[in-house]
Amino acid sequence: MFRDRLDAAERLARRLEALHGQHPLVLAIPRGGVPMGRLLADELEGDLDVVLVRKIGAPGNPEYAIGAVGEEGQVQLEETARHAGEAALSREIETQRALIAERRRRYTPVRAPLDPRGRVVVVVDDGSATGATMAMALACLRPRGPARLIAAIGAAPPDTLARLEALADEVVCLTCSPTFAAVGQFFADFGQVDDDEVMRLLGTEHG
Secondary structure, three states: OEOOHHHHHHHHHHHOHHHOOOOOEEEEOOOOHHHHHHHHHHHOOOEEEEOOEEEEEEOOEEEEEEEEEEOOOOEEEOHHHHHOOHHHHHHHHHHHHHHHHHHHHHHOOOOOOOOOOOOEEEEEEEEOOOOHHHHHHHHHHHHHOOOEEEEEEEEEOHHHHHHHHOOOOEEEEEEEOOOOOOHHHHEOOOOOOOHHHHHHHHOOOOO
16 A cells, blocks of 8 residues: 555655666656656656556446557557447547647647657556556557666556566566556545646656
8 A cells, every 4th residue: 555646656766766877758647647757757867758648438437448549549449348339439539539639738838748769768657457558658659769668557457567568678566466446446645636736747857
């Protein structure tokens, strides 16, 4: 159990301390990953940016990911997506694409996108249930030529961890639980992070 996201980020920073001196690029998955990314970037003396991906929620159960969307329009669907009606699935994909575009418009004035090419890249999130959004983030970043691609997460179930290990050069996961039900079960404080907080953190250097 973590006190909050910053507690988890401090533990991840200790696990990633070998990156000191490599000026890593920490890419947080909004919004919950951004407070963690800010702390990681500061502790590892790197840069913070976001990687904009969104899960595709199941019809009637939006918290359950049946796929994910990337910023350039990429779509990855889980096997469970076959149960969703085609029209509902299309609407959800377009909704998430529009949200990504709106976030980029809001975030760019405080943090222009940083190029991952040739850099050690750490993709961070508070946790990963199905792995859909983290897998999409890794898939979007790999063609952009990072020198090393690391996934850093607070908690995940074993099957998700195995999935991510096939996509990243390294996965650092603090808690891998076979009784995983939701990311929030591992945090005493799992409050929402709003866009104003995200923009404040993106605009803060070593703060």
